[in-house]
Structure formats: structure tokens, C-alpha cells
Amino acid sequence: MIKITRSKFKLTGVSSDLNSAVEYILKYNHKCNVILLSNTKFTMAIAKSGRTLYPMLDDMAQLTGTSIKSVQSYSAIKNKLNRNNALFIKDEGCLCCGSDLYEAQALSMVIEKGSMAKIAASFIGGGKKIQTHEAFLMRLIYLFKYSRKSKRKE
Amino acid sequence: MTKESLKENLCRAGRELVEKKLVARTWGNFSVRLSVDTFLITPSGRTYEGLKPDEIVEINTKNSSYTGSIKPSSEKEMHRKIYNSDASVNAIVHTHQFWASAVSASQKSISAPYNIPCAPYALPTTTALAKSVHKIFTESKSKVILLSNHGAICMGGSIKEAIALAEKLEEDARSFVLTQYRDISGHPDGTENEMIDYYLNFYEISND
Numbered sequence: 397m398i399k400i401t402r403s404k405f406k407l408t409g410v411s412s413d414l415n416s417a418v419e420y421i422l423k424y425n426h427k428c429n430v431i432l433l434s435n436t437k438f439t440m441a442i443a444k445s446g447r448t449l450y451p452m453l454d455d456m457a458q459l460t461g462t463s464i465k466s467v468q469s470y471s472a473i474k475n476k477l478n479r480n481n482a483l484f485i486k487d488e489g490c491l492c493c494g495s496d497l498y499e500a501q502a503l504s505m506v507i508e509k510g511s512m513a514k515i516a517a518s519f520i521g522g523g524k525k526i527q528t529h530e531a532f533l534m535r536l537i538y539l540f541k542y543s544r545k546s547k548r549k550e
Numbered sequence: 551m552t553k554e555s556l557k558e559n560l561c562r563a564g565r566e567l568v569e570k571k572l573v574a575r576t577w578g579n580f581s582v583r584l585s586v587d588t589f590l591i592t593p594s595g596r597t598y599e600g601l602k603p604d605e606i607v608e609i610n611t612k613n614s615s616y617t618g619s620i621k622p623s624s625e626k627e628m629h630r631k632i633y634n635s636d637a638s639v640n641a642i643v644h645t646h647q648f649w650a651s652a653v654s655a656s657q658k659s660i661s662a663p664y665n666i667p668c669a670p671y672a673l674p675t676t677t678a679l680a681k682s683v684h685k686i687f688t689e690s691k692s693k694v695i696l697l698s699n700h701g702a703i704c705m706g707g708s709i710k711e712a713i714a715l716a717e718k719l720e721e722d723a724r725s726f727v728l729t730q731y732r733d734i735s736g737h738p739d740g741t742e743n744e745m746i747d748y749y750l751n752f753y754e755i756s757n758d
Contacts, residue, residue: 437742441750444750453699454699509646517656520653520658522656524657534673
């Protein structure tokens with residue numbers, strides 16, 4: 397995992413494409429303060445497949461919404477992470493954006509579980525993805541509750 | 551056991567469930583029976599690592615009412631229905647554990663030798679979900695139930711017993727998936743990593 401925070405934005409030893417991608421996300425996604433490149437086992441498998449991951453589990457729907465798209469390389473992320481908080485990069489892993497490290501790690505965790513569900517489903521007779529409108533609704537409710545909680549903390 | 555010691559037990563159970571990766575963040579919830587008419591449950595929207603006994607909420611099993619200003623878990627109805635229908639259940643843990651949740655996405659029961667039923671899908675926190683779980687529980691009498699696209703629920707005579715069932719469920723769910731993969735692939739000793747490779751070769755890349 398590579399953790400990058402806005403306040404400590406200095407990347408060395410990584411490709412210029414990744415550097416530009418991080419710069420772009422931090423510039424245009426103002427809710428994102430932490431970016432985590434998740435490359436855990438099942439997440440990597442989905443990243444390798446280059447496919448969109450649809451939520452099959454409620455907690456993933458709450459945190460990611462209706463789907464997580466996939467792009468071929470870091471240079472293709474433009475506009476893809478302005479509204480969404482996660483994106484698969486082919487053969488690299490999944491970029492998880494959070495307002496803090498706790499949120500980015502939670503995202504990475506539900507994506508690993510969602511990826512596991514997708515792979516397991518292919519051996520046990522197929523999985524059922526959460527209906528798009530239900531995933532959308534769950535995400536809205538989650539964001540509403542989360543924003544209320546944040547306001548209470550302020 | 552006194553109410554205070556049961557509350558402390560629940561807090562300890564929270565930490566144990568997090569350590570064993572059976573719950574995370576504020577997901578999942580767990581409860582213990584206090585009396586015929588009441589049970590204690592974890593609060594809504596709190597993380598389990600630092601849960602305090604005074605945050606545990608007491609619920610009336612007859613009407614779901616609760617005292618105090620802390621909101622109980624929004625899945626309290628699921629717990630209440632189970633306590634009301636089986637006097638031998640003294641503790642319930644609702645988990646979002648990895649393998650069991652992954653299997654629950656197929657909306658199917660885990661077949662023999664595990665025999666773990668799966669409750670039909672309903673949106674989380676709704677009474678429909680509580681009814682769905684209760685129906686499967688009364689029909690199957692199983693102390694371990696998968697919740698479609700959501701997670702699992704385990705019941706025991708004590709919280710310790712319920713956690714042990716959740717741990718066993720995780721092993722069973724993993725074994726179940728690996729067994730299915732081995733049958734399909736013809737690799738009797740196939741590992742998790744080989745299952746992923748097989749998936750990429752035969753389900754994804756070959757479907758392009």
C-alpha cells in the first residue's frame with residue numbers, strides 16, 4: 397500500500413504517471429485528503445481483469461455507490477475520480493480516496509471483500525449484485541448520515 | 551451476572567470481534583439477553599475498539615423501547631425477534647466477516663456438510679430484513695445464518711459461544727468456496743492463489 401496525504405505530498409521512486417495522477421486527484425477532488433493504492437490479493441485480481449466492479453455487498457454499496465470503474469493506466473484517470481472515491485488501475489490495484497486515512501482504509505477493506513465476493517461467486521453458482529437504485533440509495537443515506545455526524549463533531 | 555458485568559462483556563466482545571476481523575468500523579452489532587423482557591445491545595454508529603459500558607443500550611423485548619439518550623443499533627429488531635422466539639439464545643453477534651459475506655453475495659445456503667441457511671435479501675436496517683432472518687431462523691433452527699449480500703448472524707447460549715460460531719463460520723465459508731473451486735478446476739489441492747489465477751484465466755480474460 398502507498399499512502400499519500402495532501403499535507404505530505406512528496407512522492408519519490410514512483411512513476412511520473414502516478415505522480416501526475418495523485419496531483420490531479422488532490423487538485424480536483426477537494427474531499428480527498430488521503431489516497432491509498434490498495435493492492436491486496438483479491439483487489440489485484442479485479443484490477444488485472446480490467447473490469448468494472450459492481451457492489452454485491454451492502455457495505456461496499458454504502459461506501460462506493462453503484463460501481464467502481466477501471467482504467468488502463470494512471471494517465472487515464474482524468475475526470476474519473478472527481479466524483480467517485482475509488483478506481484481500479486489495470487495491473488496496479490485500486491486507488492481509494494478518503495477524507496482521512498481511516499476512511500481510505502475502510503474503502504480499501506470493503507473493496508477487497510467485494511472483490512472476494514465477485515471471485516467466490518464464480519465458483520458457487522454466481523453472485524447477485526445489489527440493484528443499482530438500491531446501491532444509489534444506500535450511498536445517499538450513508539453520505540447524509542456521515543455529513544450529519546461530521547456537523548455534530550464540529 | 552449483573553447488568554454492569556454483561557455490559558463490560560459486550561465491550562470486550564467488541565474488541566475481540568475487531569481483532570478477529572469479524573467486524574470493522576461501526577459495522578455489525580451484538581447483544582446479550584439481560585432478562586426475559588430485556589436485552590443489551592451495542593449502540594448505533596460507534597466503533598468497537600473504544601466502546602464503553604455506559605454506551606450499551608437496554609432494549610425491551612416486547613416493544614423495542616429503550617431508555618437513555620444513546621441510540622441503539624438500527625438492527626435491534628432482528629435481535630429482538632430472535633430473543634422472543636428462542637429462550638435458549640442468550641447472545642447474538644451480527645458480523646460483516648470476509649468469507650461468509652462473500653458467500654452471502656450468492657444468496658444461497660452453504661450446503662452439506664456445513665448446512666448454513668441464507669436469509670433472502672432485504673435492505674439493511676429495515677423490518678423486512680428482521681422478518682427475513684426471523685423466518686429462516688424459525689424454519690431452520692440454525693444458530694448460524696447468512697444474510698444475503700450483507701453478512702452473517704450467529705447465536706449462542708453466551709457471547710463466547712456466538713463468537714466461536716462466527717469464527718467457525720468463517721472457516722466453513724472459506725472451505726466451501728475452495729471445495730467448489732477444486733471440484734470445478736479438477737485440482738484437489740488447489741490454493742486460494744491458484745483459485746484467483748483460475749478465475750482470471752477462465753472467467754475473466756477468456757470472456758473478453
